[in-house]
Amino acid sequence: MRWEIALFLLCFSFHTVHGQIRYSVPEEMKQGSVIGNVAQDLGLDLKRLRTGRARIVGEESTRYAELKTDKGILVVKERIDREQLCGEITPCSFSFEIILENPMELHQITVEITDINDNSPTFSKKQISFEISESATLGSRFVLASAEDPDVGINALQNYILTKNDNFVIKQHSNPDGSKYAEMVLQKALDREENPQISLKLIAVDGGNPQRSGTVNIDVTVLDANDNAPVFNQTTYKATVMENAAVGTYITTVNATDADSGSNGEVSYSFSNLKEHLSELFRIDGHSGVISVAGNIDFEKDKRYEIRVEVKDQGGLTDSSKVIIEVFDVNDNTPVINVMSFSSPLSEDSPLDTTIAIINVKDADSGRNGQITCTLDERLPFRIKSTLANYYTLVTDALLDRETKAEYNISVTATDSGSPPLSTAKTLHLRVSDINDNPPVFDQIVYYTTVLENNSPGTSVLTVHAQDPDSNQNARVSYFLHETHIGDDPVSHYISVNSETGAIHALRPFDYEQMKQIRFTVKAQDGGSPPLSSNATVSILIQDQNDNAPQVLYPVQTAGSVLAEMVPRSADVGYLVTKVVAVDVDSGQNAWLSYKLQKATDRALFEVGAQNGEIRTVRQVSDKDAVKQKLTVVVEDNGQPSRSAMVNINVAVADTFPEVLSEFPDPAHDKDYNDDLTFYLVLALAVVSFLFIVSIIAILSVKCYRWRRERMFYKSGANLPVIPYYPPLYADVGGTGTLQHVYNYEVCRTTDSRKSDLKYARPSTDSIISLDSTGTHTLTHAQREKLMVSDDSVDQQLHYKSSFVFYDTLLPGILKCVQFIVSDSVCRY
Numbered sequence: 001m002r003w004e005i006a007l008f009l010l011c012f013s014f015h016t017v018h019g020q021i022r023y024s025v026p027e028e029m030k031q032g033s034v035i036g037n038v039a040q041d042l043g044l045d046l047k048r049l050r051t052g053r054a055r056i057v058g059e060e061s062t063r064y065a066e067l068k069t070d071k072g073i074l075v076v077k078e079r080i081d082r083e084q085l086c087g088e089i090t091p092c093s094f095s096f097e098i099i100l101e102n103p104m105e106l107h108q109i110t111v112e113i114t115d116i117n118d119n120s121p122t123f124s125k126k127q128i129s130f131e132i133s134e135s136a137t138l139g140s141r142f143v144l145a146s147a148e149d150p151d152v153g154i155n156a157l158q159n160y161i162l163t164k165n166d167n168f169v170i171k172q173h174s175n176p177d178g179s180k181y182a183e184m185v186l187q188k189a190l191d192r193e194e195n196p197q198i199s200l201k202l203i204a205v206d207g208g209n210p211q212r213s214g215t216v217n218i219d220v221t222v223l224d225a226n227d228n229a230p231v232f233n234q235t236t237y238k239a240t241v242m243e244n245a246a247v248g249t250y251i252t253t254v255n256a257t258d259a260d261s262g263s264n265g266e267v268s269y270s271f272s273n274l275k276e277h278l279s280e281l282f283r284i285d286g287h288s289g290v291i292s293v294a295g296n297i298d299f300e301k302d303k304r305y306e307i308r309v310e311v312k313d314q315g316g317l318t319d320s321s322k323v324i325i326e327v328f329d330v331n332d333n334t335p336v337i338n339v340m341s342f343s344s345p346l347s348e349d350s351p352l353d354t355t356i357a358i359i360n361v362k363d364a365d366s367g368r369n370g371q372i373t374c375t376l377d378e379r380l381p382f383r384i385k386s387t388l389a390n391y392y393t394l395v396t397d398a399l400l401d402r403e404t405k406a407e408y409n410i411s412v413t414a415t416d417s418g419s420p421p422l423s424t425a426k427t428l429h430l431r432v433s434d435i436n437d438n439p440p441v442f443d444q445i446v447y448y449t450t451v452l453e454n455n456s457p458g459t460s461v462l463t464v465h466a467q468d469p470d471s472n473q474n475a476r477v478s479y480f481l482h483e484t485h486i487g488d489d490p491v492s493h494y495i496s497v498n499s500e501t502g503a504i505h506a507l508r509p510f511d512y513e514q515m516k517q518i519r520f521t522v523k524a525q526d527g528g529s530p531p532l533s534s535n536a537t538v539s540i541l542i543q544d545q546n547d548n549a550p551q552v553l554y555p556v557q558t559a560g561s562v563l564a565e566m567v568p569r570s571a572d573v574g575y576l577v578t579k580v581v582a583v584d585v586d587s588g589q590n591a592w593l594s595y596k597l598q599k600a601t602d603r604a605l606f607e608v609g610a611q612n613g614e615i616r617t618v619r620q621v622s623d624k625d626a627v628k629q630k631l632t633v634v635v636e637d638n639g640q641p642s643r644s645a646m647v648n649i650n651v652a653v654a655d656t657f658p659e660v661l662s663e664f665p666d667p668a669h670d671k672d673y674n675d676d677l678t679f680y681l682v683l684a685l686a687v688v689s690f691l692f693i694v695s696i697i698a699i700l701s702v703k704c705y706r707w708r709r710e711r712m713f714y715k716s717g718a719n720l721p722v723i724p725y726y727p728p729l730y731a732d733v734g735g736t737g738t739l740q741h742v743y744n745y746e747v748c749r750t751t752d753s754r755k756s757d758l759k760y761a762r763p764s765t766d767s768i769i770s771l772d773s774t775g776t777h778t779l780t781h782a783q784r785e786k787l788m789v790s791d792d793s794v795d796q797q798l799h800y801k802s803s804f805v806f807y808d809t810l811l812p813g814i815l816k817c818v819q820f821i822v823s824d825s826v827c828r829y
Contacts, residue, residue: 027082039072058096083150117155117208121147123216131316142184146273147204158207192222228259229317243299254289256311263314272310299329331418333364357394369418439532440466440524453512464502466524476527512544546590546639554581564650580613592638599632
């Protein structure tokens with residue numbers, strides 16, 4: 001024997017004890033059989049059972065169980081049949097209470113009845129007959145009668161067995177509720193001429209020990225040539241019906257079709273294997289297939305019905321379908337109040353929570369219709385609380401004062417949650433008063449609201465409300481704001497709360513771009529002593545307004561300069577010129593941007609993508625199109641009202657950059673460039689002119705000197721005089737002079753003066769003259785090792801190479817300077 005003890009709850013002022021014991025016994029036990037030792041399991045002695053007048057209360061107690069107080073045991077009073085007591089409900093049990101007095105104790109006893117295999121499977125019919133056409137297709141199904149076994153679990157129906165034959169096999173199915181049914185499936189074609197009648201047996205067996213079984217005969221009559229079986233248009237039909245629905249109430253309609261014609265195509269509907277109690281609740285029209293109510297449907301007995309419907313044509317072919325009927329509960333049972341114990345009168349000095357009565361409340365309905373709430377008259381200083389399932393305890397909620405009021409009529413009302421609700425009231429005679437034991441309760445734990453940004457100071461945001469079930473000053477609620485911080489500022493800089501009404505106001509405008517949500521806590525406090533309070537969270541979501549215009553990121557608009565996008569004249573249709581990129585700091589649809597072309601030099605040449613801002617050509621660029629194209633693009637957001645931004649874009653239709661420069665000059669830059677270029681060119685021209693004149697004078701001077709010297713030489717016929725001293729500028733210019741290396745330069749320019757290159761030639765050291773250590777001879781750099789040269793050679797060297805010194809040394813440097821100045825200016829441009 002298995003038992004469980006659960007001791008829950010609670011000790012009252014009179015030492016009221018609540019315990020729960022669970023016993024398990026098999027059904028069909030003899031009268032007087034022991035269920036359990038109550039005294040031992042509850043820890044009570046036999047004297048306590050006698051002095052406390054222990055007794056059993058409960059609906060099933062007087063019929064099935066009896067308490068032997070002299071032995072402290074619980075015995076079977078009457079034979080228990082599990083199938084009669086619970087039917088198909090598992091687990092099967094009944095409950096009752098044992099009450100003791102002085103002091104009062106209440107113990108709940110639950111006895112679970114286990115099943116034994118005392119029932120065999122039985123068929124509602126003694127014989128099953130089928131008329132099957134010999135043209136029936138292989139795989140045709142024929143629903144067989146189901147057996148019923150009132151036992152449960154392993155003792156219930158477990159399997160169907162079909163006697164061995166050549167034509168049919170059995171296929172077993174299970175319903176959602178666990179019940180089983182079988183179908184006979186044709187596996188070999190029938191031949192009426194060979195075997196017009198087939199006799200079979202269907203055996204149903206359970207799983208008990210010993211195993212029990214039931215048998216039904218199956219007679220199959222083979223018919224001719226009905227080769228199309230009726231077919232339901234649904235395999236499962238679902239319907240609903242209210243309990244207590246009137247007889248004849250429509251539930252649903254099943255429908256099947258037969259491809260045959262004539263009598264073979266006529267079908268009739270019937271319930272298949274319908275249990276006896278269901279045949280009294282539902283009926284089906286054999287011709288139309290309409291299912292309706294035939295009896296009293298009670299939700300408390302069955303919440304769901306599953307019925308199999310069979311359709312049969314005139315040739316004997318059948319099909320079956322399932323109909324699931326859900327029953328909706330109706331609140332048709334009122335709660336029942338049973339006073340299990342009541343103590344009266346109570347002393348006025350009784351402490352708080354003194355137990356006055358123990359009440360048992362039951363409702364036969366289910367779900368919300370069976371959920372019971374026990375209430376008292378709010379003007380009375382008592383309260384009722386739930387102790388065990390369906391049990392309530394009435395206790396004092398304040399100190400009693402007999403001089404103030406001696407008698408109270410306490411009305412206990414039990415109300416279910418049905419629609420409409422049903423209630424029952426019971427009046428108890430006693431006396432009792434009030435304390436502040438209820439804190440204020442907000443309507444919501446978290447309040448959510450929204451406020452548009454840029455609101456006016458003082459705008460009402462929302463009103464929080466809390467209720468206190470107490471009365472007078474104990475129910476007066478005041479509201480306070482918990483001081484928290486939003487960023488660096490306290491929340492009181494943004495929000496204020498009216499202490500009397502709970503109205504919340506905004507103290508300053510909100511900016512969505514800086515702050516998207518404000519979250520703070522409001523406390524509600526009653527006026528009792530000591531005061532009680534509760535908190536609620538308020539979350540204010542700031543909604544965006546379209547207060548920011550779009551900003552164009554590209555192309556960048558710069559003052560004083562002209563930027564142009566270049567499109568070659570060979571550009572095809574759809575050529576991407578540029579893309580306008582813009583953003584909007586707003587959110588949502590206020591930040592949805594669209595682009596459109598407001599103005600254009602040639603609107604037939606360009607288009608702007610409305611969503612992506614891409615500027616593309618819409619036709620082939622031709623030579624007739626102007627080089628300079630100016631576009632104005634407007635960027636708009638989707639706000640109400642919308643805001644926009646404008647951007648100007650210069651487009652050059654050209655293949656070379658000089659064409660672009662000629663059409664899009666930069667005024668400020670050109671002016672600076674022209675001023676600088678003019679200055680440098682004038683300066684270079686002056687320097688070159690000066691050096692050129694100096695060079696011409698020097699060359700003429702040298703030639704005059706040589707001419708005079710030659711004249712003197714021819715006249716005297718003597719040796720050459722000593723060559724006079726030359727300034728250091730002309731001495732050893734190829735070696736140690738101020739110009740360390742002398743080169744020839746070639747200036748190369750492009751047609752648009754944008755690139756300049758310097759070409760280095762060979763060194764000019766062979767053209768440089770030098771003097772020997774005595775200053776009387778001139779030598780080339782290659783002839784420094786020679787001491788003697790002819791006078792004519794020296795004379796010619798001095799004459800020619802002195803002239804080239806200026807060209808080979810000075811002029812390349814001058815040209816280099818000029819080239820650097822010009823190139824620098826072009827590069828800067």
